[in-house]
Amino acid sequence: MLASFDTDLFWTALSSGPYWRGALTALELTIVAMASSIALGFFVALAALSPRRRFRTFAWLYNWIFRATPTLLQLYFVWYALPQISNVFAGHWFTPFMAAWLALSLNEAAYMSEIIRAGLLSVDPGQELAGRALGMTRRQILRKVIVPQAVRIVIPPTGNEFITLLKLTSLAFVISLHELLTAAQELSSATFQYTEPLTAALVYYLVIVSILMLIQARLERRFTWTSHRRRQTPAPAVPAVSHDAR
Amino acid sequence: MADVVLRSENLHKRYDELEVLRGVTFEVDRGQVKVIIGPSGSGKSTLLRCLALLEPPDAGNVYIDSQRLTGLREKELTQHRSEVGMVFQRFNLFQNMTALDNVMCGLREVRRLPKREARDRAIEFLARVGLADKAMQYPHELSGGQQQRVAIARALVMRPKAMLFDEPTSALDVELVREVLDVMESLAREGMTMVVVTHEIRFAHDVASTVLMMDEGRIVEEAPPDEFFSAPKEERTRRFLALVE
Numbered sequence: 127m128l129a130s131f132d133t134d135l136f137w138t139a140l141s142s143g144p145y146w147r148g149a150l151t152a153l154e155l156t157i158v159a160m161a162s163s164i165a166l167g168f169f170v171a172l173a174a175l176s177p178r179r180r181f182r183t184f185a186w187l188y189n190w191i192f193r194a195t196p197t198l199l200q201l202y203f204v205w206y207a208l209p210q211i212s213n214v215f216a217g218h219w220f221t222p223f224m225a226a227w228l229a230l231s232l233n234e235a236a237y238m239s240e241i242i243r244a245g246l247l248s249v250d251p252g253q254e255l256a257g258r259a260l261g262m263t264r265r266q267i268l269r270k271v272i273v274p275q276a277v278r279i280v281i282p283p284t285g286n287e288f289i290t291l292l293k294l295t296s297l298a299f300v301i302s303l304h305e306l307l308t309a310a311q312e313l314s315s316a317t318f319q320y321t322e323p324l325t326a327a328l329v330y331y332l333v334i335v336s337i338l339m340l341i342q343a344r345l346e347r348r349f350t351w352t353s354h355r356r357r358q359t360p361a362p363a364v365p366a367v368s369h370d371a372r
Numbered sequence: 373m374a375d376v377v378l379r380s381e382n383l384h385k386r387y388d389e390l391e392v393l394r395g396v397t398f399e400v401d402r403g404q405v406k407v408i409i410g411p412s413g414s415g416k417s418t419l420l421r422c423l424a425l426l427e428p429p430d431a432g433n434v435y436i437d438s439q440r441l442t443g444l445r446e447k448e449l450t451q452h453r454s455e456v457g458m459v460f461q462r463f464n465l466f467q468n469m470t471a472l473d474n475v476m477c478g479l480r481e482v483r484r485l486p487k488r489e490a491r492d493r494a495i496e497f498l499a500r501v502g503l504a505d506k507a508m509q510y511p512h513e514l515s516g517g518q519q520q521r522v523a524i525a526r527a528l529v530m531r532p533k534a535m536l537f538d539e540p541t542s543a544l545d546v547e548l549v550r551e552v553l554d555v556m557e558s559l560a561r562e563g564m565t566m567v568v569v570t571h572e573i574r575f576a577h578d579v580a581s582t583v584l585m586m587d588e589g590r591i592v593e594e595a596p597p598d599e600f601f602s603a604p605k606e607e608r609t610r611r612f613l614a615l616v617e
Contacts, residue, residue, distance in 0.1 A: 256464035260478040261454030274468040351510045
């Protein structure tokens with residue numbers, strides 16, 4: 127069955143410039159989009175937990191809009207519609223990479239805000255009470271006590287999101303971002319072979335995700351509060367969330 | 373004139389339908405130890421939380437060193453909270469910090485002390501509760517009694533004008549109660565002003581300057597321990613003591 131598998135073509139694809147650069151672009155996009163969506167998601171989470179109704183409504187609307195519409199549509203919207211809506215997005219700076227970054231950040235922030243909200247809620251209210259009794263401000267309590275404890279809860283699902291986001295970057299193919307899928311597509315149309323170019327792309331994704339999983343395992347250990355670090359702690363079970371529909 | 377450290381005046385507090393405090397007037401003089409007893413739901417904990425400025429009363433006032441602290445903004449309240457130390461039933465140590473960091477936290481964040489000074493003072497106070505050797509342990513690695521002693525050190529290190537204890541031994545295994553009560557007794561001997569909500573009648577008898585009985589959001593009776601336990605005036609107190617002794 128594998129008789130038709132052209133090993134040379136596979137190796138050529140694997141080591142070709144477009145693949146390397148495509149993988150790098152995908153990884154870069156994932157990292158910057160994840161960073162900005164964590165930052166944005168944190169504030170949306172705070173808004174969702176705010177005693178003020180206005181903020182809660184904002185958070186609800188935000189999550190509703192970005193989770194109820196397809197990511198692909200959001201990507202199209204940002205790339206094609208935004209420049210027509212505002213001149214700001216018509217400039218040269220607004221490259222496919224920037225558009226993908228913006229769209230994926232906005233989208234991912236909705237999911238991250240829910241994860242972060244759950245993390246913040248998982249911290250025992252007694253922790254905040256003790257901080258207040260000491261005379262700490264809410265901001266200090268959040269920074270020194272609540273966020274560090276929430277991080278531990280937030281890491282496993284965030285690992286999931288990271289992987290999902292990496293795969294979502296392949297959607298940016300439709301706004302002509304040169305990522306991995308573009309490389310595979312171009313090689314396929316040049317050689318009329320599909321198996322080898324696509325398999326090479328698969329291998330790249332597998333390798334990147336494996337590295338991410340290693341980093342996640344390290345982070346989880348880092349945020350386990352034990353005086354002797356070598357103690358192995360079982361990772362909390364992560365419910366497998368399917369984002370296929372995005 | 374007596375030197376009043378902490379005073380509440382006609383405190384009222386309700387949660388929806390439930391009236392938890394119905395006019396509590398109460399004061400502690402410097403160096404006094406007041407023990408509050410009473411059934412659960414009588415408003416003891418709420419009274420402590422109002423005194424610690426953690427809960428705004430619906431009506432009435434709280435004074436620390438005769439300064440009125442009700443009606444202040446959150447920001448000003450925050451500054452005054454460190455004047456009163458609070459110890460909780462479930463310790464509430466910061467889970468992400470070692471014992472040492474727990475005790476240092478208030479000094480660093482609230483008092484803004486430099487790291488070295490905060491560290492030295494924190495170690496001194498950990499030693500005072502007999503836990504200098506546990507400085508680098510995290511809360512979940514300590515026994516309940518040890519955790520509560522760290523919590524006492526954490527409150528004490530801020531040099532509060534008064535210490536409030538909300539059932540500090542109720543969550544402890546029987547054999548760990550003593551070590552916490554010992555620390556509290558030595559505090560009382562050193563002249564710390566204390567308000568203690570507890571079911572430890574022995575402690576109340578030996579350490580308290582006065583014992584108060586609370587029921588249904590009111591102070592029912594207040595007397596020196598000898599009088600309170602041997603000849604309670606109120607029928608409600610007698611019934612309660614019969615149950616706990």
